[in-house]
Each structure stands twice: as structure tokens, then as C-alpha cells.
Amino acid sequence: MIDATPMPGHPIAWAMVGGGQDSQIGPVHRSAAQRDHGLQLVAGAFDIDPVRGRQFGERLGLDAQRCYADYRAMFEAEARRPDGIRAVSIATPNNTHFEICRAALLAGLHVVCEKPLCFTTAEALQLLELSRASRRIVGVAYGYAGHQLMEQAREMVAQGELGEIRIVQMQFSHGFHSEAVEAASAAARWRMDPAHAGPSYVLGDLGTHPLYLSQLVLPGLEIERLMCSRQSFIGSRAPLEDNALALMQYRGGAMGYLWACAVNSGSMHGQRLRVIGSKASLEWWDEHPNQLRHEIQGRPAQVLDRGMDYLHPAARQEDRIGAGHAEGLFEAWANLYRRFALAMHATDRGDSLALGKIRYPDIQAGVEGVRWVENCVRSADAGGVWIDYR
Amino acid sequence: MIDATPMPGHPIAWAMVGGGQDSQIGPVHRSAAQRDHGLQLVAGAFDIDPVRGRQFGERLGLDAQRCYADYRAMFEAEARRPDGIRAVSIATPNNTHFEICRAALLAGLHVVCEKPLCFTTAEALQLLELSRASRRIVGVAYGYAGHQLMEQAREMVAQGELGEIRIVQMQFSHGFHSEAVEAASAAARWRMDPAHAGPSYVLGDLGTHPLYLSQLVLPGLEIERLMCSRQSFIGSRAPLEDNALALMQYRGGAMGYLWACAVNSGSMHGQRLRVIGSKASLEWWDEHPNQLRHEIQGRPAQVLDRGMDYLHPAARQEDRIGAGHAEGLFEAWANLYRRFALAMHATDRGDSLALGKIRYPDIQAGVEGVRWVENCVRSADAGGVWIDYR
Amino acid sequence: MIDATPMPGHPIAWAMVGGGQDSQIGPVHRSAAQRDHGLQLVAGAFDIDPVRGRQFGERLGLDAQRCYADYRAMFEAEARRPDGIRAVSIATPNNTHFEICRAALLAGLHVVCEKPLCFTTAEALQLLELSRASRRIVGVAYGYAGHQLMEQAREMVAQGELGEIRIVQMQFSHGFHSEAVEAASAAARWRMDPAHAGPSYVLGDLGTHPLYLSQLVLPGLEIERLMCSRQSFIGSRAPLEDNALALMQYRGGAMGYLWACAVNSGSMHGQRLRVIGSKASLEWWDEHPNQLRHEIQGRPAQVLDRGMDYLHPAARQEDRIGAGHAEGLFEAWANLYRRFALAMHATDRGDSLALGKIRYPDIQAGVEGVRWVENCVRSADAGGVWIDYR
């Protein structure tokens, strides 16, 4: 049970790039990072408008001198301080992730980055190399991965409770963009603009979430071939898609289906992971994260609840309150940030044994997300053909 | 409200081919056909074993003379009787449907046939021609189509309540064949044998059910291109598949996804239709057929219940009991057979106006199911490529 | 698996009193009684208006001579026929049940009676005596009891899977009479008129359904004390209640709660049985009758599905179609009528061994329903006080 008493070696001095005024995701990062006192916000370059950014930082109680005009100034100034930041989170539009992440690693900082890391696999691999060379971690904000029942699913798969894995269904399909809301919403608009969003909308913005869940739960799966079909039901969104379906053939013959959609009218999130094995299936929906359905062929379907003694220890160690009480997305994020903070500390003290035990969406996960979108776009743009995954 | 008082001009003298001892589907046909006294069983060729077939017929209370050794004998003998049969249902293995259906039409009989009508579109079109020439109806046993909320869905689509249709999701994915149960079950075995089952297993046996529901609810959709990926997770089932996913591009740009699966471990039927429009979506599951989910973007999700006054009249006319009471699959079948019987009578009396108002899975629906399987197999066998639908 | 081939010794010649034109329940009785050819309708006194009743019977295909003006005439005339009826179902307003049932038994007929049997326990015990003396069965139309998962529940309780029984929750609470619909609906009106409905509305009309389910599933429970609180939220319904809650203390200390309500706005049936033991609970809702929830303390909750091999044989013997297919209320009724028919035949041939194995809502169940309403009304009318059950 996490009881919010401090973790040894923490908090780590931390800053944000982006996530200022009117950002939805900024408060989530700050709440999660500081929930268990793993990180502590001491600096920031919150806004493209320096004045607004500084005012925002001051409202958060930061020293005005540590509210910077941009990330370059911040990394440089903080490096000169004895109490300077050791970690930074990047919550800016997609097109800036690569350069900020790269600069942060070059500045010797640990990084937590919003997905996607960047727009091309080549760039992602550069960051991977840089992360290794600089001995700094990069955590990726796949927040749903912090839900504890994903650990339960991973353990059940690992222990063979599902048998041989045959089919993986992934879905993130909401309806909030069924109409051209981007005309009135800046937050929606940049996501549909290739210059800011990159080569895809729903594949990257939505699809990589359940994709990462599948990678977390099924670490052995490797995509061999893939085909993707994408559409822009609101025509002005082209070339970016608001609906896409990807089929994956994994090495060994299992199949994966991923549906990402922003025009699924009337649906809330619609994020789901279903793993089908030769003996049993697991199913989980992010809107009801405290329940995991376990369906053994020939036996009554079961519903597992977070916090219960029958769960694997790995699915219990981040409990914050007893079973029956609803934990939500903020707890999942806090779990992730807790692991990021633990991984930073283990890295800093060179404790590779400890580091190896901390599971979190890391730079490799970030690379894989970028690679997957790239392959999907390559297939879709070739007319929805099967391609060898690379 | 259907009150089981007789329909004018009915019952129609009726026979079965197949559906004898140990058949699961035989009793369903008989129960449905006679529920509203639309048809009355007076003859049969129930079994490939003539003695067993005659004994079975006698147990049903039939005149022993009208329990025939085979369908040919039956059609011939009944044609000579003044009270001979006017309709026949075919509930035999798939590979016999074509010849029996053809013979029945040639004998001037109305037909109710288990799906698939036959194995090729060319054959199906022959039956279509024959049906027209002989002025006899062919009804196809897409039993789920008799659930009244499908009429509600059709009406809502027709009246524009969903807006422009964008995505259609179809699914029939159970887990009962996750293991090679066909080793011990004859009923499973023939379904996986191309000689008896035809060119597919789950595409035809499962997939055509929700496919027909989509055609019923969305009469305007026309498939333009299609791709299909199929697998045999139990290797001995090859070349027939136990899992398949088909993507359809409809004329005008809407997309369809259909997942058929018999290895979805732990799932019961898993039959679903979801229709997504620009304003709202509809979702229906055959295991809870009295509820239809209506999700309007930006408004609270709604659950419609069978039997309620807010439904369209078309979804009320086959009520058999008040709202709240659970109707089930037997009622859906009975509704279909009722319509079959009404269509037979309208045809016989040349009442094309009445006939036009009776909606049922007809010979055209049968053709379309065969055509769809044929296209799916063609795509899958070419490596899962997009093909022009034909 | 029930396959609708005839049962030896059946069908039994059968008539109805009531259930004619515009009756909702009449068609349900006829459909259920004849589904498995256990009974066959050959006569009737369908209507208080003799002409309308005869016309109705003729529409059902009956011999006009066997469409009688009233039950007395029918019992007398049929007794003189060699092929006369041996059984009768009573589907008339409540206030006539006693006299018709009594007359039927005196005429040597088996009876299926709508609940309540009568208005007082004293009357009910008269019928019980008469039933024994005449060696005729009386079945009571607690239709939901025919759902097979109730047999599963009974077996699980009997085998101790729930541990010691502590709490029983019963509920039948719909919202269809939230407004004074009786002003416009004759079907609703008589249920709220003491002269026709007896001493209660929702207690008798709704509450006795889940009460009987509890008696079926928990045969060992015996009510020791009871208190009941009832209200008429639509004032014009007084003295009859449209809402009631009864608390029961069973011998041994278990507690029962039964909520009957017709003003539960927006609820469909809302019929539920939940049985709580020291180890586990069971929960079942009549609107989704193919699922039974089994909650073992400290383990994942389970959902059992009708038709599955893991069920007890007693819960499988009336399967009509494989698991996954939705059976509904009509199947439950047909199962009951099948048992009624089997019990009639076993009684007639004096086969008490066979009779003992047939479980159905019998005259004793009918007595207990009347007794329970009587006790509830006695408590409620005394101000909602605890009374000794008698």
C-alpha cells in the first residue's frame, strides 16, 4: 500500500516545458509527479508566451527566476545552479517533442515526454542512443499503463493462464470529434494539423495507448506484418485520419486488431484491451479501470477487482486504498510517475538491479510507438496493403 | 401484439428436409414455423437414414406415409396429393442446400433454407432466377433478424436519426471451438470440412448473421471493395478458418468491419451490430436482444427496451408480451417464420402490394451472403488484399 | 435437450377459462401449454361475453360446440364427452379464481391457476384439501420459476455452496403505474380494485413472484415473523398499495426483504432474487434470465450462463437450444407447463415416484402465496408492526 510517505532519495528537482495556462494535461503531470513526493516542481518554461509562462509559474508558487522564457534558457540556467533540476517533463505540441527531448538529454536531464516522442523512427532511435549514452531515462506518458490491473493481466499471461496467445484486440474510439469541432477548439485543431501533430491523428494520439498496453501485457509479441486502413470522415482533416483500423500479424501467427477512432459518435473513451488465448481471455476497459474480466473457456466468466487478495502481488503494490473504492486515472498517472522517479534515482546511483525491476513505459516503448505509427501510415498510404514491419 | 390466433389463409402444409433426431436446429424450425399456425408440419424427409427418419416423423405425430426416405421422393409424392405440401424447410448440411432448394423450387414449393443457400454466387443466382420464374419465395434462416429491435434500428437509420452512416461494426465471435472439439463432436466436425461446409467456416457460419443484420438495418449500403484476413488457429481446420476479419469499403466512403471467430475463448456468442453515424450510434447484442443502445454524440447514452411505446410501430407489431418480459431467440425465429408464411400466402394469391410490405431475409439476402463469403475467401486466399467486390 | 417430440401419454385434452380477446396472458398460457404438446386446447369458456368467447374459440380453431358460455357449462358438458377435457387453466380476474378452481377440482379436472389462488388462507386450504381428495394437481402460474437458472440456484444452495443462508432479497418493482394509468386502462384498473384484485395490489400481483422464487431456491426457509409497510402513492388506489416493503425473520435467524412496487419510475420489471450466504451470494434478474451471478467472498465474481456444461444437470434438462442463444420468458412458461403436464400424467397413472421428482409451483405454493399476502396486509394494516406469521 502506497502511503505517501516520502521515498528515499526523493523528491527530485523537476521542471516542465509546456503544460501552462489552459493546458489540460499540465495539471495531470503536476498532480501525478508530486503525489508521492517523487518529483518536486521547482522550475518551468510553461508557455510559448514568456510573460504568461512566468506568471503561471509564479501562481504555482515557483521562484520567478526559475520561470524561464524557453526550454533552452531553462536547461542552461538550471545547469549552473547547485540545486538545479535533474528531470523535466515535456507537455508541448507534438512537433516540438524531439528537439526538446534531445536538448534535455544533452543537458543531462531525465525526461518524461508526452507521446509521440517524435515523428520518425530514425529520430526516435537517435533519442534512444542519446538516452543510453547520457545514462538518463526517458519515460513516456502512456498514463493508462499505470492502472494496476494491467500488471495483473501481464502476470496472468506470463504464467500461462491464457494458454497460447492468439488474438489481441485494441481499441480507443471516442466520438468527441464526430463533427468538425476543431473549427472552434484550438486544443483539437493542432492535433489534426500535420505540421504540429505529425503523420497521423488517431493512430498516434489514441491508438498508441492501447498499443502500449498490449506491449506491456504481452512482452513476447513481435509484429511481423501489418496493414492499415485509414479515413478522414471530416474531409478537411485529410491527410490526417479520424478513423483507422490496423491488422497486425505477429511472429508465430497471432493476430492483432487495433481500432482508433475519433468519430465513434456517442462513445466516451471506448478504450479496450482484449487478449485471447487458447484457454482464456482477458478484457479491460479504461473507463472502469478497477475491473478486469477473465473468461476461461468452458467456465463461468469472472470479474477481478482491484485491491483484492487473489491478485498477484505485482498488481497490489501500488494500492492506495482498499478494494471497492474506485481508483481512477490520476492514481494510474501517479503510479507511473512514482516509477519514473524510482527509475531516475536507481539510474543516478547506478543500481541496475533495482532499475531492472521497475517497469515503466521507457524510451524503447517510445520508439515502438513511433515505429508503429510510421508503419501504419506507410501501409495506409500505399492503399491499405500488407507490409513487412520494420 | 401477436396473439396466436390463426392468420387468414394459414396454416400452409409444410415439410422439412433434415432436422431429425439429434438435430439442434430442427426443433427450432418446427417450433417457430408452427408457433403462430402459419405453417403446419405434415410431411418430412428428416434423416439420411430412412428408417430413423420415418420413426422420427412418426414420433412427431406425422402420418407414416408422409415420412419419406429422401426429399426427391417427398416432392414427387406430395405433388400428387390434393393436400400436399406447399412449403418446405431445408435443415441439412450445407453441401446439399443447393440441390434441395433447386428441386423444391422446381417442384413449385416455397422454401425456407438454412444458410448458406449454396457455395457459389453463380449457383445462388440460379436459385434466384428459379425463384422468380416459379413465383415461389425462398426465405433464409437468419434467425436473429426476427428480433424486433432490428426493425427499430432500421427505422432510426431511415429517418436520419444517426446522420450520415460512417462505420458499421459486425461481430459474431464465440469461444466454443477454442480447442479441437470437432474430434469428439460430429456437429462441429462437418462445419470444418470443406466438402460439407463449403469454402469457409466462421465467415459463412457466423459472419453472415451480423452481415445480414447490417443489410437489414442499412439497406442503402453497397460494398465496393473488400479485404479479408483469415486464420486457422487449430491447424487441422485449414483450409477453413476459425477466425477472420473483413474490412469493407462501401460505396460513398463508409467503412465496415466484420469479425467472425470461433476461438474467442470464454465468450458466449459475442454477436454484435454497431452502426456509427455522424450524429449518433446504435449498438445491439444478440444475447440481450430486448435492449438497443442509442448513443447520440453530446447527449446521455440511451437504452431502448423492446415493447415500449416510444418505439416505432414497425418494432411493435410482433410483440408477444409486454415490455419488461424477456423475449428470446425463439420469438425472433417465430417472427421470421410468421413473415415467411405471410409472404407465401401473399405470393400465392398474387398480392404484390402485401408482399412488398413483408420484410424477411429473402432469396436476394441469400445470394448476398454467398457472394460475400466468396469475395472474402477470394481476398483472403490472395493474401488478404483489397479486391473489387463483385 | 427438449426437442419437442411428443411426451408419452400426452397431449392431455385441455381447456381455458378466460384468456380470450385482448387478454395478454391468454396467449402466453396457450403457447406454453402446447409448446411441447403436453396439453392440447380443445375447449374453452374464454369470455364473460358468451358470443365473443365463442367467436374467439372458433378463431383458435376449436369446435364451436366446445366454446362454452361459462365454466360451469363447460365442466358439465365436457364431463359427458368421452374425449372431454382432463385439465383446465384459469386466467380470469382474481376474484373468480377460488370458485372456478374449486369447481374444476370437484369436476375431477387438473388445474393450472393464475395467482392468487384466492383471497384468504382459509379458502386456499380448502382448495388444498380438495386437490388431495380429488387426486388432482393444481399448478400455479409463477412463470419465472420455469427459468432453468433457478434450478441451478436451488442446487447450489442445497449443496452448501453458499454456506449458511443469512439474507434473502426479493424485488419486483416496475414503474409502469407511476401515474394513474388505470383511468385509461381496464387491464390496470381491476388490479387496483379490491373487489376484483383482493386485499392487495403489488404484494400479490408482483411480490408473490420473487417470493415463490425464494421458496423454490430455499426450500428450508420458514417465516417466523413478518412486518410490512405499504403505501398508495396514487391516492385513489387506497386501500390497495402501489408500493410495499416486507421484512421477514425466518426460523433460525435469517432475514428476508421483499420490495414490491409499481411506481418505480423508469424501471422495467426490476425483478430480482439475491440470496446471501455465509460464503457466497447468488443474484438473478428476470430481464436477463440466461445469467446468474455467483459471488464468492474473497474470489472474483462469476457469471454463469444458461446451457453451459458446468451447470448442474437439473439446470440443463430443459435446454431447448445451445448456450449463448437467448431463451426468454416463453421458454420458462413452456418448461412449467411441461412439468404441469408431466405431473398430471404421473398423477393419473398413480406414479407417485415420478410425481415426486417433478418440481413445479403446486397447490402448496399457491397456499403459501395467499398466506403471505394475508400476513403482509395484517401487519401493514396494523401500522407496520411485527406479527407472528401464521
Added chain:
Amino acid sequence: MIDATPMPGHPIAWAMVGGGQDSQIGPVHRSAAQRDHGLQLVAGAFDIDPVRGRQFGERLGLDAQRCYADYRAMFEAEARRPDGIRAVSIATPNNTHFEICRAALLAGLHVVCEKPLCFTTAEALQLLELSRASRRIVGVAYGYAGHQLMEQAREMVAQGELGEIRIVQMQFSHGFHSEAVEAASAAARWRMDPAHAGPSYVLGDLGTHPLYLSQLVLPGLEIERLMCSRQSFIGSRAPLEDNALALMQYRGGAMGYLWACAVNSGSMHGQRLRVIGSKASLEWWDEHPNQLRHEIQGRPAQVLDRGMDYLHPAARQEDRIGAGHAEGLFEAWANLYRRFALAMHATDRGDSLALGKIRYPDIQAGVEGVRWVENCVRSADAGGVWIDYR
């Protein structure tokens, strides 16, 4: 949208009594109180063991001098500091709440107290008087009341969307104490010991939660008469109950039913509020707090989701993340503590207008919870009789 930027006039210096090592509820208080920087923990008397308490406080990062041996020492010492605490939360066993709360108010502190405030209405009224006299607020930890959809429910009731209120169903019925777990669990043991827990177990510990929700949503209801039946299914728990049902008759004729239970085997929380009006009903379950069911009689049932634009502004102002994302109990608690902090500040600056707009479970709510338990026990101990509520 709450964005976790500081609130003017906050944080308020705050301490805890209790909630130390191994406390489940302690971390919840601290997380909630500091989430929005409304309060800041600066002192504590965390444990009955002073050394353990001080060590715990130091681990939380507190100044060792402000980790006190007991609440008396703390109130006295802090009062002498210029930066002393202005608020305190009480998370100790029930039997100490009264004296600590009283002492805190006498020390001029604002208080947040775990329920129950105390064991008798007389004591509770003393605290109420003291709170008024000292011009300090007392917030009560009815954490579920912070879920935003409760505000939605209140607004819908207030605007007449349900019509006249007829029936209120409240339930908190888990299964975690189906066995005598108190033998091994200290946390369970004191709850069943009258010396520490007071006159009831489940009525006070569980039942007052949904009771307060009903008071929040239905401010106009006033209990006129009440009857309560309680049992100890684990005999050693007597005289405290592990199961209870209370019936309430409200002034004007509406009825309330509240079921509190700790032996509901296999159930998780089982906390529910259902409000039934003459036109519509609302239903909410705390385990899925982002959904509120709205059932209008004669129309399709609706499911409202947290965060959506169709909700009333009062149900939107504490959004922390967009619709679709699962908020949980921690957000509900944080919302409450935010309101506590705002109410403290408004009180301190004498802004009664602002104070009047802040809705939170206040001293009056605390009084009403104690009063309700007292009445329930009085009725139950008299044999489950109706009593006039006082």
C-alpha cells in the same frame, strides 16, 4: 476545471490527529487536503505512541518539534506559534472524536472530523453550539459526497426533473466481514467493539454514507418516523450489528429504505443511491462514480457521464480532467477538502455570502448522522418498532 494552481488565501496551516503508521484513511486525508494546496500539513499528533508518531511525522517531512505526543499538547503549542495551525483533521477511533473535536473548537481551530462526530445527539449538539460560538467550521468526512454527479443529482431534483419524490433507496452493503475477520484484523476489531465504535457498527460506519448522500441530493426531506431491524450474523459481534435495514417515513409521505451490511458475501462496496420520483428516477453507485443513471418513466433509460456539457454547471466546476477519463474516490475527497478549505477561508474573513455558496458536509450533517444512528438503535433495540424521529 480545477487546475491545481493555488487558491487565494491558501494553503492554510493544518495538522492531523491520528492517521499515522498503518492507517488506511490517513494518507487519503493528506492526499486530499493538499491536492489543491488548500491545506498544508505542518504539524501532527499521529499516533497514540508518541515516539512512533513523531517518527512518522518526520518521515512526512515535518519539523520534529511539531510532531506532538497528543492533541492537547499540539493545540496548546501551536496556539503559541505565529505560524501555528488554523485547522486540524481528526482520524482517530470513534470514541475519541467528541473530545478532540471539542478541544479543537475550543482552541479556535477549524475541524475536519471522521464520522461519527460523537455517540449521542446531545454531544453532537454541543459541538454544533461550540462551532457557532467559536465561528469555526466542522467538516465531516463523507468522502463520497465529493463526487460531482451528486451535484448533478441534487440539481435535477431541485429543478423538478424527477417530479414529486416518493421513495429513496440507500445501500452500503459489502461482504468483507462475512467471516469473523476481526479475530485477525485490528482495523476491523475496534469497529465492532462498542467501547471504541459506539452504539452501532454498520449503521454508523456504512449507513451514514448513503444517508448523507440522500440529504445532499434531497435537502427538503425530513424524517418523521423510523423503524430499524438489526442483526449480528457473527454472534460475537453483538450487541453491534453487521446487518441492518431502516425504513423511514418522511414528512409528506415519501418513504426511505436504507440497507447497511458487512456480510453481503461477494459484494464489493455495494453503495448505491436511488431516488424515485413521480416522473423519473436517478441511480448512482459509488464503484462507478462517473456514471449516473436517469430513468424517465416511458422513455429510454439514460446514462449521464461526468464531465459532459449537458450536465449542470454545479456538476462541472470541480472537473479535473475531460469526460471519459475515470475520476475516482481520491478526486471526490479532494473536492471535499477543497470546499473545506474554501469554507475555512470564507469564515475567517467573515464572508458569509461566499460561505453560503459552498456546499460541504458540515456540522449539521454530522449532527444528523449521529441522530439517525441513535434513532435506529432506539427502534432496533425496542424490537424493530416504528418510533417518532427525534
